Amino acid sequence: MPDAIIEVRDLVKTYDTGAVTVHALNGVTLDVPRGEMVAIMGPSGCGKTTLLNCASGIDEPTNGLIRIEGTDISTLDDNTKTSYRARRMGFIFQFYNLLPVLSAVENVELPLLVSGTPASEARPKALAALERVGLADWAGHRPAQLSGGQRQRVTIARALVNDPAIVWADEPTGDLDSTTADQIMTLMQDLNREQQQTFVIVTHDPGIAQRCHRIIHMRDGQIESEERVTGRIEAPEQVTEAARG
Ligand SMILES: Nc1ncnc2c1ncn2[C@@H]1O[C@H](COP(=O)(O)OP(=O)(O)O)[C@@H](O)[C@H]1O
Numbered sequence: 001m002p003d004a005i006i007e008v009r010d011l012v013k014t015y016d017t018g019a020v021t022v023h024a025l026n027g028v029t030l031d032v033p034r035g036e037m038v039a040i041m042g043p044s045g046c047g048k049t050t051l052l053n054c055a056s057g058i059d060e061p062t063n064g065l066i067r068i069e070g071t072d073i074s075t076l077d078d079n080t081k082t083s084y085r086a087r088r089m090g091f092i093f094q095f096y097n098l099l100p101v102l103s104a105v106e107n108v109e110l111p112l113l114v115s116g117t118p119a120s121e122a123r124p125k126a127l128a129a130l131e132r133v134g135l136a137d138w139a140g141h142r143p144a145q146l147s148g149g150q151r152q153r154v155t156i157a158r159a160l161v162n163d164p165a166i167v168w169a170d171e172p173t174g175d176l177d178s179t180t181a182d183q184i185m186t187l188m189q190d191l192n193r194e195q196q197q198t199f200v201i202v203t204h205d206p207g208i209a210q211r212c213h214r215i216i217h218m219r220d221g222q223i224e225s226e227e228r229v230t231g232r233i234e235a236p237e238q239v240t241e242a243a244r245g
């Protein structure tokens with residue numbers, strides 16, 4: 001598939017913890033075309049997070065091939081991989097927490113500063129990203145002064161501040177009430193539609209999955225089945241505006 005931005009072939013990940021060997025991924029093959037929103041579902045422990053970590057280059061697979069934008073990422077050295085990630089990928093992971101001592105805008109600009117963007121450029125970009133998620137007025141607030149939904153929107157602004165080609169999200173709405181989760185999903189759909197960003201979203205929520213183009217079902221470290229979402233729920237612009245408020 002020439003237009004696949006993510007190509008995963010026969011991915012195997014084994015964790016050897018000494019006492020036990022865990023087969024987290026048992027041969028996963030997956031193509032994601034540019035601009036697709038794909039949901040990954042499956043019971044706890046089936047390997048969803050491991051798949052995201054390996055496919056995005058955060059973790060190394062035991063075996064198999066990962067090509068991102070045509071490049072076999074195993075051929076990249078650590079520095080190249082890290083800088084590639086900082087430039088082309090965004091992460092909405094639960095363990096990528098916001099830093100409590102930094103304001104919203106400082107949290108958002110951090111990845112830019114890390115990847116070498118001058119501070120004078122990083123600040124306006126971070127403010128624009130916050131505006132994009134409806135938090136322009138909250139730029140100076142620290143995470144503790146924000147609601148759960150607002151915090152997650154800061155996380156999304158941080159993930160999107162460098163205009164990534166691919167956004168990896170691991171249960172991005174897991175801690176949120178259903179209304180807020182819906183708003184967050186509306187925002188991601190909006191970005192996908194406007195900027196053709198590719199989203200890979202791990203979720204337990206069937207309502208979230210139904211707003212993606214495709215759902216991959218995993219079990220025991222493998223892809224069990226996949227389905228194309230028919231009658232996908234899309235958010236009209238005016239709902240998006242309200243959702244940002
Ligand atoms: N760092 C690790 N060391 C050992 N085992 C791990 C590690 N990370 C995940 N696992 C195991 O790999 C399997 C898949 O985990 P994970 O990818 O986190 O599943 P999911 O995200 O679907 O809940 C589980 O059995 C988990 O316990």
Ligand SMILES: [Mg+2]
Nearest residue numbers: 048049050170
């Ligand atoms: Mg997980």
